Amino acid sequence: MDIFDIIKKRVSVRAYKKDPIDIDTVRRLIEYACMAPSWGNKQCWRFIIVDSNVEKNLLGKASGQPIIAQACIDAPYVVALCANTKESGVKNGVEYYAFDSALAMENLVLAAEAEGLATCIVGWFDEKVVKGILNIPKDIKVLAFTPLGFSGEIPKPSTRKKLEQVVYYNSWGKEEIK
Numbered sequence: 001m002d003i004f005d006i007i008k009k010r011v012s013v014r015a016y017k018k019d020p021i022d023i024d025t026v027r028r029l030i031e032y033a034c035m036a037p038s039w040g041n042k043q044c045w046r047f048i049i050v051d052s053n054v055e056k057n058l059l060g061k062a063s064g065q066p067i068i069a070q071a072c073i074d075a076p077y078v079v080a081l082c083a084n085t086k087e088s089g090v091k092n093g094v095e096y097y098a099f100d101s102a103l104a105m106e107n108l109v110l111a112a113e114a115e116g117l118a119t120c121i122v123g124w125f126d127e128k129v130v131k132g133i134l135n136i137p138k139d140i141k142v143l144a145f146t147p148l149g150f151s152g153e154i155p156k157p158s159t160r161k162k163l164e165q166v167v168y169y170n171s172w173g174k175e176e177i178k
């Protein structure tokens with residue numbers, strides 16, 4: 001599969017098999033995540049690999065989404081994405097930790113796809129609760145987590161807006177090149 005096939009094939013998966021994955025595979029995926037670009041090469045991202053059933057279950061519950069809760073129970077791993085905001089770039093009041101960490105997460109989900117593994121970025125959860133579960137310090141942001149495992153479903157492909165709806169030429173609102 002080339003990179004274009006991987007990008008096209010990746011979908012959010014919300015049902016997982018319980019089949020195990022080698023921890024070395026998970027660590028390799030995070031190595032790919034860490035190859036993402038970042039503001040000033042600050043690499044503020046931090047990852048927590050969770051394989052404990054107790055913590056996986058609690059993380060799923062913290063999402064308040066029953067389908068995600070089940071996904072976190074079944075998937076052999078949940079990977080949480082955090083950011084050390086003190087280590088990230090800030091310029092003119094703009095903070096870059098979320099941008100940089102999101103790039104890393106995208107690398108992770110694409111690398112997982114290339115390995116035949118499934119993910120679903122979960123961004124809606126009670127951050128305070130997640131921090132409690134994973135002993136995350138106050139000054140660290142929790143941005144997302146994803147179940148990681150073998151897909152247990154064939155999700156309906158999600159749709160995308162047409163190019164015409166999201167691309168302008170030379171100035172905002174100009175829909176043609178001439």
Ligand SMILES: Cc1cc2nc3c(=O)[nH]c(=O)nc-3n(C[C@H](O)[C@H](O)[C@H](O)COP(=O)(O)O)c2cc1C
Pocket residue numbers: 010011012013014063065068120121122123124125144157158
């Ligand atoms: C920042 C972010 C947060 C998300 N949070 C959730 C979530 O809390 N629950 C969920 O089921 N999906 C979540 N998703 C997955 C999106 O719903 C999904 O990416 C979108 O519908 C497009 O579908 P696709 O990933 O299959 O292409 C999130 C995705 C992103 C990028």
